[in-house]
Amino acid sequence: MAGIYERIPADEQPEEKPEQDDSAWIEDNDPGYETLPGCRPPSEIQPITDGEDDPSEKEDPYMFIAPRVPEPLTNNNNFVEHRPKSKLSTVCTGRRRVMGESGIKLGPLDFRKLESVTASQRTKWGNFINPWDTWKMPSATGVLKWKLCSKNNRAIPSKSVLDKTLPIVSPNIEEWKTPPSSGIRVSWLGHACVLVQFDGITILTDPIFSMRCSPSQHVGPKRYRGPPCDMYDLPSIDAVLISHAHYDHLDLPTVKFLNARFGSSLRWFVPLGLMNWMMKAGCENVIEMDWWQENGHPDHMKITFAFTPTQHWSNRALHDNGWYLWGSWCVFGPNHSFFFGGDTGYCEAFSQIGRRYGPFDLAAIPIGAYEPRWFKKPQHINPQEAVQVHTDLQSSASIGIHWGTFPFGNEFYLDPPKLVKEEMEKQGLNPDDFFTLNHGESRLLYEETLDYEDASTMCETGSEGDIPPDEAMFEESGDDKSMII
Incomplete structure (x- = not known):
């Protein structure tokens, strides 16, 4: 099924409402917590705050994710479905959040992660099984x-x-x-x-x-x-x-x-x-x-x-x-x-x-x-x-x-x-x-190397910020990195 969220520009974002905070996202005593091991109640979650605590918030004007009307639920249990907030049976990898004192971040939302994927399945006794039609258990x-x-x-x-x-x-x-x-x-x-x-x-x-x-x-x-x-x-x-x-x-x-x-x-x-x-x-x-x-x-x-x-x-x-x-x-x-x-x-x-x-x-x-x-x-x-x-x-x-x-x-x-x-x-x-x-x-x-003449010229001329020739350093340029020696 297609993704259930769409981005809107920052200047068009609606005002934030109280019911959108963590306490409205799920209740502490919701049994759905057991479906995602390691997931903490909202009272233990330390969300990233606005302002200086998360510089990436300033860089991305599309951090607000506006929900739109979800597609109908599918009867095929092999796929992740849109469900009510109180159920954690779906796969949630797109949330930007800090999990408790461990300080582990989930990455920024990637819209590829809103596509349908096959979730793990269990029998009614709790045993994991393969969801694939191509599977046959060895006897x-x-x-x-x-x-x-x-x-x-x-x-x-x-x-x-x-x-x-x-x-x-x-x-x-x-x-x-x-x-x-x-x-x-x-x-x-x-x-x-x-x-x-x-x-x-x-x-x-x-x-x-x-x-x-x-x-x-x-x-x-x-x-x-x-x-x-x-x-x-x-x-x-x-x-x-x-x-x-x-x-x-x-x-x-x-x-x-x-x-x-x-x-x-x-x-x-x-x-x-x-x-x-x-x-x-x-x-x-x-x-x-x-x-x-x-x-x-x-x-x-x-x-x-x-x-x-x-x-x-x-x-x-x-x-x-x-x-x-x-x-x-x-x-x-x-x-x-x-x-x-x-x-x-x-x-x-x-x-x-x-x-x-x-x-x-x-x-x-x-x-x-x-x-x-x-x-x-x-x-x-x-x-x-x-x-x-x-x-x-x-x-x-x-x-x-x-x-x-x-x-x-x-x-x-x-x-x-x-x-x-x-x-x-x-x-x-x-x-x-x-x-x-x-x-x-x-x-x-994928080892990155420089042509010897180019490297020597950079060191002699003191270009690229007068980097000392006896130090090997990396200087970022967008998403690429080049070594300067």
Whole structure:
């Protein structure tokens, strides 16, 4: 459905009425608060005040949002609907507001966020379910058929051969210690774990450093390519993104180690339902989010995190299926944006994410564990679908993840990157825009450099404000940044 709000110029804004304040927006005792975890009653909300407390108010003459007559409600529960104030079942990511003492801002209203998007759904018992028509829950019979009857084409060779065909590279630990002054640095640490650094922040996704993804380190799927570094080698991590609760994406020993090393300075962003699990693991700084919600980091106020949908499932045991939500993450800084896909089958969510949040500078998209298709298709995209996700997201560059580490799919172990390249060429796209890395390898994208002669001339003439030649600084020019040396 179309957006339900429209902007009007400041000089045409009607007088503000008392019933439009927070107390009229929702009552403190409204049970709707439970539908958006982390939402505080109005008495605890510290709204941004007029005047000097919020300079952006002066810069934007269209801050007032005038409601117009909403469209009729749809019977399709898959979509966000216009509902009365007292119901918080809709997805609200466009409010400009400060949430309590945490000081986390939701970003300014973007009219793309008023479009219809697919909200998360639960059964009447409270378990999360997929809203997509393309979803089919894997059954015990299907698992047995896959394990016992499907042909295994992995052909994973010995370690000596793997060292040549899928090498583990020693990462540049010193380089990791400082985020790049410009651009995005991405390092693949195996499976769905990437270290991403940009705009002064360092982010880790779905970290797993254990040899097995299982409740026990004695049984369960074992990695055939080990971690490229020790957890002690990691730089200071600002945020960890968790896509869902499966053991290959949420590893308890790794979580405990990172929490012990970084403590409350490390902020964990997790799907709805995982807060208690994280607290039991000892983590304190945890943000639990629903699809399309946004939040931030107290030490990086210019960075915004948004939790977005995928088509998958999430559990830790046989009895807790649907207790935890699953999804993907979008991270936006003042200069760059990043998408993390986690684990997913193909669905319309990615076109919705692309329309609302795209384009992205970098996307981490799963490309492996997709065979046999009759069983894996609803939960894992193949290389061809990964390229479609790359297109849906409007991503300038993508890195293939979720391959080459654990023996999950029946495809040949080197097929994922090969087929991604073939599909990119088939679609008439630049194959270099969707790349893969060796374990431990890093790549710096969008690094801004100046021609040597131009830089020397600027330093000698003292132009651009007499910036000292021995200092590397950034000077803003609109939305772009150029380095002056």
